[in-house]
Structures are given as C-alpha cells and as structure tokens.
Amino acid sequence: MKKILMIFAVSTVLFSCSKDDKDTNQQPNSSLTPQSVLPGEWKMTDTHQEGTTKMNGLVVNSFVTTGSNFKGTVLFEENPNKATANFGYDFKSVVTTHFGGQTSSQTFNDVIPQTPAVSTWSINSKGQLEGFNSDPSAATTTPFDVVIHSPTQITLKATANTSQSQQGTTIESEVKFEVSMEKLP
Numbered sequence: 658m659k660k661i662l663m664i665f666a667v668s669t670v671l672f673s674c675s676k677d678d679k680d681t682n683q684q685p686n687s688s689l690t691p692q693s694v695l696p697g698e699w700k701m702t703d704t705h706q707e708g709t710t711k712m713n714g715l716v717v718n719s720f721v722t723t724g725s726n727f728k729g730t731v732l733f734e735e736n737p738n739k740a741t742a743n744f745g746y747d748f749k750s751v752v753t754t755h756f757g758g759q760t761s762s763q764t765f766n767d768v769i770p771q772t773p774a775v776s777t778w779s780i781n782s783k784g785q786l787e788g789f790n791s792d793p794s795a796a797t798t799t800p801f802d803v804v805i806h807s808p809t810q811i812t813l814k815a816t817a818n819t820s821q822s823q824q825g826t827t828i829e830s831e832v833k834f835e836v837s838m839e840k841l842p
Contacts (some may be wrong), residue, residue: 668792684837689695691803692780693809694840695733699772700839700841702837702838703724703835704722704834704836707720707722710825710828710829711829717755717756720752722748723749724748725787726747729745731789739775739778741774741775742775742779743771743773745772746769747766750765751763751764785803786813791814800815801815802814809839811842814834
C-alpha cells in the first residue's frame with residue numbers, strides 16, 4: 658500500500674491538471690506585463706513542487722520535489738504565439754507517508770529527459786500563462802501566474818488540485834509548482 662501511495666504522489670507532481678483560482682497574479686515590477694516580457698528565449702534556473710495527498714480528508718503523504726542540472730530552453734514567439742521547448746532536468750522527490758499512525762520518508766531521484774515540445778501559449782484575462790508546461794511529458798497544462806522580477810527574470814507559479822472518488826473513498830491532491838527562468842541575450 659505504501660508503494661502505491663508513493664507512486665500516486667510522484668505521479669500527481671508530474672500530471673496534475675486543474676488550477677486553483679484563488680491565486681492572484683502579483684507583479685513586483687508592475688510596469689512590465691507577461692505579454693511584453695515573455696517573447697524571447699528562456700532557460701530554466703530552478704523548479705520546486707510541493708504538495709499533499711489526502712484520503713477521505715486525512716493526509717496520507719506529502720512531498721517536495723526540487724530540480725537541478727537544467728538543460729535546454731524555451732522560445733516564446735509572437736504572431737502566432739508559439740512556445741518551442743526542449744527542457745530536461747534532474748529531480749529529487751522526498752515523499753513522506755503517513756499511514757496507520759506511522760510516518761516514513763523515502764527519496765526518489767529521477768530525470769525528466771530533454772524532450773522537444775511545441776505549444777500555443779496565451780495570456781488569459783487574469784494575466785496567467787496558458788498552454789505551456791515545463792514538463793513536456795505531462796498530459797495536461799495548468800495556467801501559471803507570471804511573476805516578473807525584471808525583464809530577464811520571471812517565476813511561473815501554479816497550484817493544481819485533483820479529486821477522485823471511488824467506492825466511498827475520496828483521494829485529493831494539491832500541488833504547488835514554481836519554475837524560475839532567465840531570459841537569454
């Protein structure tokens with residue numbers, strides 16, 4: 658059972674699909690907009706995900722995932738709005754399982770291989786980036802808040818929630834994503 662829950666937690670980190678609408682798009686540098694800053698080539702400099710999985714309201718595991726050894730870039734083009742990505746990176750997940758009054762932690766190390774992907778991006782009415790995913794192997798995308806630190810430094814943030822019920826058991830997950838990027842000259 659513990660292995661199934663750990664696999665579920667790691668899968669949730671990589672494949673979460675719905676956005677929590679209570680986040681607002683805060684801009685430390687308000688004179689710049691996502692539409693004006695995004696066009697160009699960017700490299701990933703950091704990524705961090707954390708979340709919890711609950712079964713019938715009780716936390717059964719929590720996880721923190723960090724990235725390193727970033728490879729590749731994404732090119733955001735305009736007219737048409739196209740994102741050509743070729744990201745890859747190593748990641749480390751620490752999964753803590755809470756079951757039957759016991760708590761245990763396990764660390765997983767893996768690689769998201771450098772994978773080419775092309776998508777159509779847009780900025781929605783909330784100022785969020787849609788249509789882009791920092792993991793090209795993921796089946797769905799989650800809108801990202803675009804926090805602009807400068808014309809060459811941004812952080813993409815999102816919160817994804819999933820809920821599934823079957824035979825009286827409800828499994829809920831919440832994952833918070835953060836991806837930092839630097840614009841190339």
